[in-house]
Amino acid sequence: MTTAQPEIKLIAVMGDTGAGKSSFINSVLGYSAAQVGHGSLSCTKGVEKFDHPLSDGSIVTLVDTPGFNDYSDEGYKSDEEILRMIAAFLKTQYDAHRKFSGVVFLHAITAGLAGQSTRKMMRLFKQLCGNDQLSNVVVVTTRWDEVCHDEEAINEAKQSETCLMEAEGLLKELNDAGVPFLRTGHFDSADPFVQPPKKRYTTPSAVVDSLLGLEPVFLKMQEQMGQGKSIRETDAGMVLEEFKALKLEINERMDTIQRNIDQLNSATDPKAWEDIQKNLIADHFRSLQAKQEQELKDARAEILESRTQLRTQESSSKELITELKTTLEVSRKARTELSTECQTLRTRERQLSDQLNETRREVMALHADKARLSEELAAARTALDQSTGLRAQLDEVTKDRDRSKTSHFQTEFELERVKMVLEESKTELESCKRQLEAQARRQSPPQSPLFSNIQSPLGSSAFLELAPMSVLRGARLSSVMRAEQDRFVKQIDWLVEQGYSSFRLSKGDGDCFYRSVAFAYIEQLLNCPREDLEMEVTCRLSVLSSAKEEIINSGTEAIVVDDAFSQFENLIRNIIIPDSQQRTLTSARLLEIFKAQDSGNSYAIVPTVPNIVLFLRQLTRAQVKNNVHRYESFLTDHESGTHLDAESFCVKYIDPFGAEADHMQVIALCQALELNLDVAYLDGRPTDGVKFEQFRGDLETEKPLATLLYRYGHYDILVKER
Numbered sequence: 001m002t003t004a005q006p007e008i009k010l011i012a013v014m015g016d017t018g019a020g021k022s023s024f025i026n027s028v029l030g031y032s033a034a035q036v037g038h039g040s041l042s043c044t045k046g047v048e049k050f051d052h053p054l055s056d057g058s059i060v061t062l063v064d065t066p067g068f069n070d071y072s073d074e075g076y077k078s079d080e081e082i083l084r085m086i087a088a089f090l091k092t093q094y095d096a097h098r099k100f101s102g103v104v105f106l107h108a109i110t111a112g113l114a115g116q117s118t119r120k121m122m123r124l125f126k127q128l129c130g131n132d133q134l135s136n137v138v139v140v141t142t143r144w145d146e147v148c149h150d151e152e153a154i155n156e157a158k159q160s161e162t163c164l165m166e167a168e169g170l171l172k173e174l175n176d177a178g179v180p181f182l183r184t185g186h187f188d189s190a191d192p193f194v195q196p197p198k199k200r201y202t203t204p205s206a207v208v209d210s211l212l213g214l215e216p217v218f219l220k221m222q223e224q225m226g227q228g229k230s231i232r233e234t235d236a237g238m239v240l241e242e243f244k245a246l247k248l249e250i251n252e253r254m255d256t257i258q259r260n261i262d263q264l265n266s267a268t269d270p271k272a273w274e275d276i277q278k279n280l281i282a283d284h285f286r287s288l289q290a291k292q293e294q295e296l297k298d299a300r301a302e303i304l305e306s307r308t309q310l311r312t313q314e315s316s317s318k319e320l321i322t323e324l325k326t327t328l329e330v331s332r333k334a335r336t337e338l339s340t341e342c343q344t345l346r347t348r349e350r351q352l353s354d355q356l357n358e359t360r361r362e363v364m365a366l367h368a369d370k371a372r373l374s375e376e377l378a379a380a381r382t383a384l385d386q387s388t389g390l391r392a393q394l395d396e397v398t399k400d401r402d403r404s405k406t407s408h409f410q411t412e413f414e415l416e417r418v419k420m421v422l423e424e425s426k427t428e429l430e431s432c433k434r435q436l437e438a439q440a441r442r443q444s445p446p447q448s449p450l451f452s453n454i455q456s457p458l459g460s461s462a463f464l465e466l467a468p469m470s471v472l473r474g475a476r477l478s479s480v481m482r483a484e485q486d487r488f489v490k491q492i493d494w495l496v497e498q499g500y501s502s503f504r505l506s507k508g509d510g511d512c513f514y515r516s517v518a519f520a521y522i523e524q525l526l527n528c529p530r531e532d533l534e535m536e537v538t539c540r541l542s543v544l545s546s547a548k549e550e551i552i553n554s555g556t557e558a559i560v561v562d563d564a565f566s567q568f569e570n571l572i573r574n575i576i577i578p579d580s581q582q583r584t585l586t587s588a589r590l591l592e593i594f595k596a597q598d599s600g601n602s603y604a605i606v607p608t609v610p611n612i613v614l615f616l617r618q619l620t621r622a623q624v625k626n627n628v629h630r631y632e633s634f635l636t637d638h639e640s641g642t643h644l645d646a647e648s649f650c651v652k653y654i655d656p657f658g659a660e661a662d663h664m665q666v667i668a669l670c671q672a673l674e675l676n677l678d679v680a681y682l683d684g685r686p687t688d689g690v691k692f693e694q695f696r697g698d699l700e701t702e703k704p705l706a707t708l709l710y711r712y713g714h715y716d717i718l719v720k721e722r
Helices: 021-029 079-095 116-129 131-136 151-166 170-176 204-212 220-226 235-266 270-386 390-434 469-474 482-497 512-526 530-553 558-573 587-598 608-626 628-634 646-653 663-673
Strands: 008-015 048-053 059-064 100-108 137-142 181-183 466-468 502-504 676-681 691-696 706-710 715-719
Touching (some): 021 048, 021 059, 021 100, 021 137, 059 204, 079 235, 100 131, 116 131, 116 170, 116 220, 116 235, 131 220, 137 204, 151 170, 512 530, 512 587, 512 608, 512 663, 512 706, 512 715, 530 608, 608 628, 608 646, 628 663, 663 691
Parallel strands (some): 008 059, 008 100, 100 137, 676 706
Antiparallel strands (some): 048 059, 502 715, 676 691, 706 715
């Protein structure tokens, strides 16, 4: 079993020789690990690493680097050798993908202003780190413990610190870039007289802690070495080359001056001395002239380059001005449009405010009516309590009403049974006349005009109201099924045991399946929780819009679809959006609409329910036409048993009002509307229980929209106790 490696954070400590890098590291570690030098002599001969464990289990690695201006006799290393050591270390860390959490630049406050060697060190430091990495750099001035006891000395140190931060150079650039400047020193915590205020000075450990929370970065030279550049090709290497070239030039000048001095000292003849002087002056003038000519040449080249850049900038400025003018014009147009839209919104806001005030007045009036009705109700209750025997009479009247309602449902059911018997007799007579080899399983009623009023053969208003299963149980079967009476009764009793205590009787005119689906489709929305209602209505409307497009794509003219679709869409939209009379659709109004249509009463100029039935038939046709391969095995003539093409099948068994829905029509409509249905088959089978068939069109849920009760070509809606 392998253990997780602790996280390692790198902190580089840099600075001039004698700045106190090793002492800084020892203070963080809490013990002497790095060798400390004396004065300007360096004890750090190479890049050294010191690991310091933290309380959270991670490790901070302090990297001690040698100073560039180490001129000690013993073990002296040139600046190029020191840079090569640092570069090799940075390349190793880059290959290991180790970034630096921070860089600490140390400068002794007692060293005063930066000399030539210190300025060289600072330039090298800047190119080592890079401008983009300055957020991970902190400047720490050291040796404050040497000046904090004397007021005059500390004032000089503060003045020196101010000069470092304001004089031109790296430290001013770092200060202007927002790099933190901190103070530290070797303070003895046991001596209260030399312990300075905590807010004025920062301990080395606190300096390191301030860097650990920063995002680690690659140093500039680290990235350049990782890109395959040589040391001389890096920015730091270029700076070192500049200093080497400058040093070489100075040495050559010093040699020339020394030779001239030697020649002057060796000359004894005044004339020879004068000739030497003239030659020196002539050489100086020639050197000066060559230098001036070179400077003039460079200046001319810079002027030409500046002119070229100026022309380019002028062209870019013209393009920018043109672009700004275009943007300004677009902004003006957008401002005008926004102003117009804002004005429209203000007008709409005023209208809504007026509507809100009107609504508030209506609410106040309703509250007044509620209070009045409450008083009348209280008075009625008082009168009722005072009247002896009235409650018993009321209970008796209620029982009579329930018995009458049950009898009413039984009568309606019996009338439907008579109609079914008549239809079966008619079918048998027609079958005998045509002398068919096999009796057809079902007959399609005659086609009706698409927008004719569908009259209820029962002439009743009880359709789709909840009826107890006892009504279905007490109904007598036709002569064909009377022998199976007991089995049907057992199946009904089994449904009651499963919680199906009531059902909604649908009109038996061949459209019962489509009408039942439409009623259940809308009723389920009305039963949605209020917080989900708007989203559910929007989803259903989206599905219906897609269904409309599917109908049109199947070849049906848009004008034929629009009226039927609009009736269905408006009825669902009325669930959340009030109509012209400020009414929203309720369960009571939905039942009223379907009952009015079923009983032959007119509810609107265009019949609502027949149009919904028409839309569902059109959608079923479109699903079959657009997916013939899926329904190919169902496309047979029920009379002759021969195969039909999709169009012929739709014309005969889907399009006409009164054409009963078979297994295939149920599948097609569920797929088209993306809904689930369960169908219970009341078929009088000898086995216990009722067969349930599941039709699934909604892949996101298994919950059915409704459970339909099928009994010999007829569909009702089963209702289960909650």
